[in-house]
Amino acid sequence: MTKAIDNLQLNAEGKLKHFITIEGLSKTLLTEILDTAESFVGMTDQQIKKVPLLRGKTIVNLFFENSTRTRTTFELAAKRLSADVLSMSISTSSTSKGESLLDTIRNLEAMFVDMFVVRHGISGAAHFIARHTAPHISVINAGDGQHAHPTQAMLDMFTIRQIKKDFADLRVAIIGDILHSRVARSQIQALNTLGAAEIRVIAPKTLLPAHVETLGVNVCHNLTEGLKDIDVIIMLRLQKERMTSALLPSESEYFKCFGLTESKLKIAKPDAIVMHPGPINRGVEIESSVADGPQSVILRQVSNGIAVRMAIMSMAMQPQGGMQ
Amino acid sequence: MNKILIQQGRIIDPANEVDRVGQVYIADGKIVSVTDEPEGFKANKVIDAKNQIVCPGFIDLSTRLREPGQTRKATFKSETLAAASAGVTTMCLHPDTKPVIDTAAVAELIRELADKADYPQIYPIAALTQKLQGAELSSMLSLKQAGCIAVGNANQPIKNLLILRRAMEYAASHDLLLMFRPNDYWLGNNGCAHEGAIATRYGLPSIPEAAETIALDQCLELAELTGCRVHFGQISCKRSVIKIHQAIKYGMDVSADVAIHQLHLTENDMAPFDSAYHVLPPLRTEADKQYLRQGLAGGTLNAICSDHQPHDIDAKLGAFPETEPGVSSLETLLPLMLKLVTKHAITLEQGIAALSQNPARILRLNSGALTPGMPADVCIFDPELEWQVNADNWKSRGVNTPFWGQTLKGRVTHTLQAGRVIHCLNETN
Numbered sequence: 246m247t248k249a250i251d252n253l254q255l256n257a258e259g260k261l262k263h264f265i266t267i268e269g270l271s272k273t274l275l276t277e278i279l280d281t282a283e284s285f286v287g288m289t290d291q292q293i294k295k296v297p298l299l300r301g302k303t304i305v306n307l308f309f310e311n312s313t314r315t316r317t318t319f320e321l322a323a324k325r326l327s328a329d330v331l332s333m334s335i336s337t338s339s340t341s342k343g344e345s346l347l348d349t350i351r352n353l354e355a356m357f358v359d360m361f362v363v364r365h366g367i368s369g370a371a372h373f374i375a376r377h378t379a380p381h382i383s384v385i386n387a388g389d390g391q392h393a394h395p396t397q398a399m400l401d402m403f404t405i406r407q408i409k410k411d412f413a414d415l416r417v418a419i420i421g422d423i424l425h426s427r428v429a430r431s432q433i434q435a436l437n438t439l440g441a442a443e444i445r446v447i448a449p450k451t452l453l454p455a456h457v458e459t460l461g462v463n464v465c466h467n468l469t470e471g472l473k474d475i476d477v478i479i480m481l482r483l484q485k486e487r488m489t490s491a492l493l494p495s496e497s498e499y500f501k502c503f504g505l506t507e508s509k510l511k512i513a514k515p516d517a518i519v520m521h522p523g524p525i526n527r528g529v530e531i532e533s534s535v536a537d538g539p540q541s542v543i544l545r546q547v548s549n550g551i552a553v554r555m556a557i558m559s560m561a562m563q564p565q566g567g568m569q
Numbered sequence: 570m571n572k573i574l575i576q577q578g579r580i581i582d583p584a585n586e587v588d589r590v591g592q593v594y595i596a597d598g599k600i601v602s603v604t605d606e607p608e609g610f611k612a613n614k615v616i617d618a619k620n621q622i623v624c625p626g627f628i629d630l631s632t633r634l635r636e637p638g639q640t641r642k643a644t645f646k647s648e649t650l651a652a653a654s655a656g657v658t659t660m661c662l663h664p665d666t667k668p669v670i671d672t673a674a675v676a677e678l679i680r681e682l683a684d685k686a687d688y689p690q691i692y693p694i695a696a697l698t699q700k701l702q703g704a705e706l707s708s709m710l711s712l713k714q715a716g717c718i719a720v721g722n723a724n725q726p727i728k729n730l731l732i733l734r735r736a737m738e739y740a741a742s743h744d745l746l747l748m749f750r751p752n753d754y755w756l757g758n759n760g761c762a763h764e765g766a767i768a769t770r771y772g773l774p775s776i777p778e779a780a781e782t783i784a785l786d787q788c789l790e791l792a793e794l795t796g797c798r799v800h801f802g803q804i805s806c807k808r809s810v811i812k813i814h815q816a817i818k819y820g821m822d823v824s825a826d827v828a829i830h831q832l833h834l835t836e837n838d839m840a841p842f843d844s845a846y847h848v849l850p851p852l853r854t855e856a857d858k859q860y861l862r863q864g865l866a867g868g869t870l871n872a873i874c875s876d877h878q879p880h881d882i883d884a885k886l887g888a889f890p891e892t893e894p895g896v897s898s899l900e901t902l903l904p905l906m907l908k909l910v911t912k913h914a915i916t917l918e919q920g921i922a923a924l925s926q927n928p929a930r931i932l933r934l935n936s937g938a939l940t941p942g943m944p945a946d947v948c949i950f951d952p953e954l955e956w957q958v959n960a961d962n963w964k965s966r967g968v969n970t971p972f973w974g975q976t977l978k979g980r981v982t983h984t985l986q987a988g989r990v991i992h993c994l995n996e997t998n
Contacts, residue, residue, distance in 0.1 A: 268770070347886055368772040369842035370888040377886075390890070391772030430772055455775065459766040 253375055261560045263375040263384045266393040267434035275438055279403050281556035285325075286549070298559045299328035302359040306332040307349075308387070309365040314523055314547065315387050315397070319362050322554035328360075346370065347377055354379050360562065361385070368392035368427075383561040391427050397522050398431035400553040402439060404546050405477055408518055412439040416474050418513075419462075420447045420503060421481030421530055424454050424492075428522045429481060437461045447471035448503065451492040468503050472512040480505055480521045483530045496529050506532045510540065518542050571988060572596045572611060578618025578949060582625060583922035584929075584938035593623055595945040598988030603939050614990070616983055618949050622917075625925035625937050626658025626946030626984060627902065630748070630826050631802055631874035633895070634660075634691075635966075636682055637675070638667025643879040643966040648899070649688035651965035653992035655899045656948030656981040657875070659928075659936065661748070664696035665723035671696040671707040676715035690946070690986060692718035692932070694748055697736045701725040706736055710743050718932055719746040719800070724849060726754035730787060737797035746932070747792075750802045751784035751809070752850070761890045763851040767836040774890055776851055778806040785809050789816050792823060800931050801825040803876055805850035807860035814869040824931045825869065827861050828876035829905045830896055832914070834858075834971065844885040844892035845971040848876075862914040871927040873920070875902045879967020897967030900958075904977035907952055911978075945988040954980040 254269065256262040261274065288296065304323045308316055316332060323330040335349060346365075353361070360383045363371045368390030375384040388394040402412075409415055417436055423429045423446050436444050444462045446453060458464055465471035472478070487493050505519065519531075519541045527533045536543060575593040580603060582588075587603065594601040594610055601607050629652070635643040652660055662679060664670035670679065676693045683691035695712035697720045699705045709720055720740050727733040740747050757780040762768040764775035785801060789812070792799045801813060804825050813825050830848060835855050839846040846852060864870040878895025885892050906920045915923075925948075929937025936946050956962050957976045984992035 345883070345886070346888065346891075365888065367888040367890050368774075369890065372842045373888045389772075389888070391774075393772070427772055430770070454769040454772075455764045455777070456766050456769050459769060 253372070260563060261557070264395055264557050264561055265371050265375055265384065265386045267395050267398055267431050267438065268393075270438065272438050272440065275399070275402070275435060278399055278553070278556050278560065279406055281560060282399075282403050282549070282553040285552040285555045294325050295327050296325065297327045299323070299326040299562055302328045302562060303357060304328045304330050304360040304362060304558070305353055305358045306330065306362045306387075307335060307353070307364070308333065309335050309363070309370070310388070312364055312387070314550070315364065318547070318550040319387060319554055322551050322558060325551070326555055326559055346373065350374055350378055354382065358382060360558065362387050364388045366390055385557060385561060388427055391425050391430070393431045394427040395431045396550075396554055396557055397428050398435040399557065400546060400550045401432055401479070401520060401522070402435050403549050403553050404520065404542055405518070407545075407549070408542065409476060412436070412441045415441045415476045416443040416445070417441055417477040417479065418445045418447055418471055418475045419479045419481065420468065420471070420505065422452045422483055422487060423448050423457060423481070424452045425484065426481050430460070432479060433460050433462055445471055445475070449493070452487070468509060469512060472509060475513040476517055478505065478510070478513055478517055478519045480519065480525075480530050482522065482524065483526055500529055504528075504530055504532065505535050507534055507538070510535055520546060523547065571598070571613065573614045573616065573945070573985070573988065574610070574612035575616045575618050575623055575947065575949065578621050578623035580623045580939065581918060581921050582939040583918050584625070584926040585940060587939070588918065593939060593947065595947075595985070595988050598945055600939050600941050600943050600945050602941055616949065621949050621951050621982060623947060623949050624921045625939055626948045626986065627656050627924040628659040628928035628932070628934070628937055629657050629875050629877065629899070629902070630661050630800070630872055630928050630931070631663065631828065632660045632877040632899070633663050633665070633879070635879060636666070637678060642881045642884065645682045645686040645688070647964065647966040648877070648879060649683075649686045649691075651899045653688065653984045653986070654964050654981060654994075655902050656950060656984050657899060657902070658946035658948070658984060658986045659690040659692070659934065661718060661932070662691055662693045663723040664694050664721060665701060665725070669696050669700050670694065670712070670717065671699050671701070673708070673711040673715035676712055676717050680716050688986065688991065692716065694719050694721040696720070697722050697740070697747065698727070698732065703727045703729060703732055706739055709740055709745055713743055713745060719748045721748035721802070722750060724750060724752070726752045726757065726784065728754045730791070733788070734791050734795060737791050737795040741795050741797040746798045746800055748800045748802050749788050751781050751788055753780045753784045756780035756783060761847060761851065761894070762839070763836045763853045765836050765854055767839060771841065778808055778853070781806055781850060782808045782812060785812055789821065789823070792821060799823050803828045803831070803850060803874070804861065804864075804870060805831055806853050806857045810860050810864035810869055814864070814867075817869065824871045824927075826872035826874045826928070827865060827870045829873055829898060829902055830876070830971070832858065832861055832865070832873070832909060833905055838971070842889040843971070844887070844889055845896070845969055845973070847885070847889060847892050847894045848896055849894040862909065865923060866915045866919060871923065872931060873902075873906060873923040875899045877965075879965050880969045881967070885969050895969065896971065897965045897969045899965060900963060901970060901972050901977060903950060903981060904979040907979040908977075945985050947983070947985040948981055949983040950979060950981045952979050954978070956980050
């Protein structure tokens with residue numbers, strides 16, 4: 246299975262063509278993404294924030310699901326690479342008229358697009374588009390259902406590397422709704438590929454997928470126990486509908502068990518960092534004083550999102566002559 | 570009088586415990602003799618079956634021909650040709666057509682369509698409840714009189730157990746067989762893949778085994794309570810086999826079938842998000858597959874069905890969870906059964922029995938054997954003939970099969986339905 250995804254994401258020279266999932270990508274390639282992003286970070290602080298790498302290229306942000314942060318950072322990343330960007334929210338336009346996903350893609354292809362950045366509510370949508378789109382088009386997955394959100398995972402890896410330098414001795418805890426989280430799945434794959442010492446998922450059974458241990462993680466149902474010796478704490482967003490579908494009794498009980506408070510944070514290593522893919526629910530999964538506290542790197546994640554997405558977009562366009 | 574002689578084939582007829590080279594004599598649509606030449610028998614057609622196997626025509630307990638209602642997917646014409654080329658001489662049709670088979674008029678329409686397609690041996694399964702909605706009983710007696718061979722729920726779970734109880738009581742009153750695919754609505758949770766490592770990795774909505782086993786348990790209890798005869802369709806997991814085995818041991822009159830692809834594929838075979846592997850019940854684990862094979866060999870699972878579900882291209886074009894489930898599987902039925910024999914999972918005799926004798930017994934049909942007096946439903950196949958699953962060889966309108974492009978071994982050369990040759994490989998090619 247891994248092989249088939251490899252073939253889809255990489256071109257004949259083993260270079261990135263699409264970016265659909267972390268699965269099947271090598272440590273070398275992930276490191277190359279992080280290194281490339283590094284070179285863009287300095288640049289984004291400068292007065293002139295643009296490079297001409299993707300000049301003349303057309304990128305379409307295809308968002309079948311709402312998003313503010315991800316869409317904005319993808320847009321900024323594309324603009325700083327000098328590409329022409331078009332952002333489309335399709336959740337209510339074409340699909341409600343009965344147009345199929347493939348028809349939407351074909352129509353946009355006919356407008357000479359070079360890259361699709363796709364967010365979709367169904368697992369496998371980005372993979373499907375990559376398999377069926379014209380051969381010169383690159384597809385970047387900006388989140389598909391509960392499957393993968395690989396650019397988010399890479400910006401998280403970038404942020405972790407900035408602070409912790411090396412993955413080898415790191416113990417990482419991912420806390421919350423793993424079951425519904427495409428971010429968690431991609432983070433787990435990235436951390437395993439980059440060689441983290443331990444990944445712990447901490448959640449009640451109702452928020453863990455069956456056989457979660459097959460992803461290469463240790464499982465813990467208790468936050469107090471789970472935070473011991475942890476270097477990196479990743480909190481996940483808790484959706485309100487989890488309460489109405491009988492996965493959890495109440496927000497307050499969830500916060501009592503799994504909410505990250507200042508006192509709970511003390512259980513982790515003193516230099517532990519706190520991360521969150523956003524948007525955060527203050528008082529549900531995380532206490533405000535922790536979210537805004539000195540160990541939080543949540544806003545740094547957002548800024549890094551631009552550089553990392555620039556890196557991935559430019560690398561995926563490289564085989565088509567995007568980067569000289 | 571139309572007389573056919575099939576000569577020098579290896580006759581395998583499990584119902585009569587026959588396995589020898591010999592002749593089959595057919596007259597007037599019926600088997601006349603499989604031993605001595607009847608006096609004065611003059612064949613006006615001779616089929617040479619040398620180096621081939623002659624066995625009863627296959628009886629498929631689970632098919633969908635998409636007519637009425639979904640002729641863009643397939644038609645009686647296309648699918649009966651596929652069935653004939655696969656050695657299938659009798660098919661049971663699930664009630665989830667459009668409209669649903671819940672009135673005598675729809676059942677009669679299906680019989681008419683079958684006659685029009687020159688393939689009369691199609692038996693509709695009546696919907697257990699009106700519109701398959703699990704709320705009100707269908708007119709089971711009228712449906713039976715209109716030719717329905719059983720009642721069933723197709724893929725629709727019955728949420729309300731009181732309704733299921735009453736439907737089973739009513740079916741039992743008219744001595745109707747219930748063909749039940751056990752599937753708990755709530756636990757199924759609109760899933761599309763087995764709740765295992767693959768669904769977890771790909772973030773696919775998943776279906777636990779318990780969705781099947783709990784519904785199976787409930788139906789077994791209700792069979793005990795109501796006296797309704799039950800046949801479980803498309804069993805997919807180990808624990809279901811164990812439960813059915815226990816029920817049979819306990820003396821219950823239940824039977825079960827398994828779809829052919831479940832005996833060959835597991836969740837691990839699913840290429841990432843390849844909709845050809847999207848089936849319901851979902852492909853499960855290696856252990857489940859092995860246990861299904863054992864269940865078949867041990868007789869707990871009596872029948873193999875194709876669970877044929879042809880689709881148009883668009884139905885399978887999309888993100889995996891949004892595609893329609895099902896495999897177009899009539900034409901791979903025989904070669905995949907033979908593969909089980911090659912792998913020593915079952916004997917050839919068991920495989921043929923699971924496709925003929927046993928389904929006939931489940932449906933109480935006077936067929937499924939080469940007994941003199943029975944309709945001459947005969948399948949003649951070359952077990953060594955290799956063929957590629959491709960557009961040249963494929964008859965079904967649905968090309969949705971995970972075996973597309975593969976070379977398989979075993980091909981039907983002749984099919985006779987009630988003494989009529991409905992398929993001859995060399996003539997059609």
